[in-house]
Amino acid sequence: MIITEKKPLTELLENLEGFEKVFLIGCSDCAALAQTGGDKELEALTIKFTQAGKEVVGTLLSDGPCHNLRAKQELRGVSDEVSQADALVVLACGAGVQAVADLVSQPVMPGLNSLFLGNVKRYGWFEERCSTCGECLIADTGGICPVTRCAKSLVNGPCGGSQDGMCEVGGDRPCVWAQIMDRLKEQGRTGKLDKYQPMKDFERSIKPGVVDLRMENQDARSERLAMVIDGREEKYAHSEFGKRNWQIMLDDVKPEGLTRLQRDLDAGKFVQTAEIVPPKGVAIEKVLQYGKDIRDYVIAVNVNENPASVMRLNSLSLSHLFAREGIEPIFHITTRERNRLALQSELLGAYVLGVRNVLVLTGDHQSMGDHKEAKPVYDLDSVQLLRLCTEMMGGKDYNGHDLDGAPDFYLGAVVNPGSDLLDLQIMKMRKKALAGARYFFTQAIYDLKIFENFMDQVKDMDVKILAGIIPLKSAKMARFMNKNIPGITVPEKLIGRMEKAQDRTAESISICKEISEGCRDLCNGVHIMPIGWYSIIPQIFDPVKD
Ligand code: SF4
Ligand code: SF4
Structure with missing residues (x-):
C-alpha cells in the first residue's frame, strides 16, 4: 500500500488562500489505513477548516481515488456539492490527487505527502519494502530487498558501516545485509551471495511508467522482457552479462x-x-x-x-x-x-x-x-x-x-x-x-x-x-x-x-x-x-x- 503523511494545516491553508468554499475527498483504502485520509480525518479536517474560516461544502470518502473510472462515478454522485466548491482538497496519495484533478475544473490541492510503498507490520506501523525498481533480484537475497532496505541500495554486499548488526544510517534499524545473511544461512543458500549483481537498467523505469494490458497482456510483457534480457546479454557480450570470464x-x-x-x-x-x-x-x-x-x-x-x-x-x-x-x-x-x-x-x-x-x-x-x-x-x-x-x-x-x-x-x-x-x-x-x-x-x-x-x-x-x-x-x-x-x-x-x-x-x-x-x-x-x-x-x- 501507499504510505502517506498529513500535510501541516498551515500549508493546506496557504494553498487555499483566496478560496472560501472547499470540498474534501478521502480514500477508504491506503490513506484510511495510514490514518491520513479516512472518515475520521475528513471529519477532523472539516472542523479545522471551519475554524479557519473556510466553508466545507461537502465530503466524499472514495473507495480509492487513484482508480480513475471509479473516482469519476463517485464524483458524479456528489456533483452538486462539488460544483459549489472553489477548490478541492484530496486526502490520498499523489496518484489519487491527480486522478481527481483530471476530473474537475477547480484547483485540486494535495492534503497529504506520499512517502513510500510499504507493508503493514501492525495496525498503524508501516515499513518500506519495495522501491518498484523494475528488476526484482530478491530471489538471490533470501526474499529481502537490499535496493530498498539498505540506505545505500547496495546489491553486492554491505558497506563497512554496520555496528552490532545495525545500519550506520540512523542506527535504529538493522543492517539489511545482516538479515540477508541470516535468512540465506537458514535456507542453506549463502552461495547466492557470491553472485555478481549487475548494474540496474533504469531505461526500463523511465518516468512515467505505463502498463497497458489492452495493448499487451502480462504473458506477452513477460516474453518481451525475456527478449530485452537476451538483447542485453548480446549488447554486453564483452561484459559481465556475456560469456567472457x-x-x-x-x-x-x-x-x-x-x-x-x-x-x-x-x-x-x-x-x-x-x-x-x-x-x-x-x-x-x-x-x-x-x-x-x-x-x-x-x-x-x-x-x-x-x-x-x-x-x-x-x-x-x-x-x-x-x-x-x-x-x-x-x-x-x-x-x-x-x-x-x-x-x-x-x-x-x-x-x-x-x-x-x-x-x-x-x-x-x-x-x-x-x-x-x-x-x-x-x-x-x-x-x-x-x-x-x-x-x-x-x-x-x-x-x-x-x-x-x-x-x-x-x-x-x-x-x-x-x-x-x-x-x-x-x-x-x-x-x-x-x-x-x-x-x-x-x-x-x-x-x-x-x-x-x-x-x-x-x-x-x-x-x-x-x-x-x-x-x-x-x-x-x-x-x-x-x-x-x-x-x-x-x-x-x-x-x-x-x-x-x-x-x-x-x-x-x-x-x-x-x-x-x-x-x-x-x-x-x-x-x-x-x-x-x-x-x-x-x-x-x-x-x-x-
Ligand atoms: S528488488 Fe526490491 S525494489 Fe526492486 S522490485 Fe524487488 S523488492 Fe522491489
Ligand atoms: S550498514 Fe548495512 S543497511 Fe546500512 S548502508 Fe551499510 S550496508 Fe546498507
Missing part, C-alpha cells in the same frame, strides 16, 4: 608499473602512504604545503572525496594539483553523488589530468554529513564501479561503445577487517578483487590479533593490503572511536597508555610505530589517516628510500 577480462587490462604505488607494492616493498583531506573552500595553499611536507615520507597521498559526506573541494582537483607538484595522488571516487554517466566522465577526466591510482568507494551516507537533505544517488555500488573501470580500461564504455583512447588505472578499494559482518566484508572484498581491485586500504587497525585473523582469511587473494592507522590524540578520542566508528577497536591497554602518558604526542607516535612494525609481517604497507594532524607523519615514518 572476468579473469580473462582483467588480464587483458592489467597494466604493469603504472604508478610508484603499484611498482613498490609489486616489488614487495612495505609501503607508506597517508591521507590528506581537501579544504572546504578554495584555500589550497595549506594542503599543498602539507603534501610537500610529507612527500619524502610517503610514496603516495590519499585524497578523500567529501569524507563523512561533508562537502569539500573534490578529490580530482587536489589529486591533479598534487600530481603537478610531483606528489603521487590516490584519487578517491565515490558512488554516492554521481550516476554512471558522471562517473565515467570523471574517470576519463582523471586520466587526462595525470591521475592513475584510483580508489573506488561507496562513500559515507549523506545523512552523516553537512548536506543531509541531498539526494542520494548510488546508481552503482563499489563492485559495479570497479567493474565499470575495468571495462573502460578495456576500451569500452558501460554500453560497450568504443572509447577514443582507453584509460589505465591502478584500481583499489577499501575493506573493514573489524566489521561485525566480517564474512560479508570478505565476500564483498573478493567481488571487488574480481571486478578489478588490486589493492585494499583498511579501516584503522589497533588490535593486531583482529587484523591477523582477517589476513588469515584473505591470504589466498592476489591483492595488496595496506593497514590503516589513525594517530590517537587522547584516551577520550580512543573511547569515542570504540563507541562510534564501526570496526574500530582500540584495546584498553592502549587507552591506558594514552591516559597515563606525560607526553601524549610521544605516546601516540610510539603506538603508531608499534602498529606499523607489527603490520610488516602481516600485510603490504600502512596508511596514516591523521585527521588533520599532518605534522605527526614525519615523526611516525622514516623517509622513503627509492
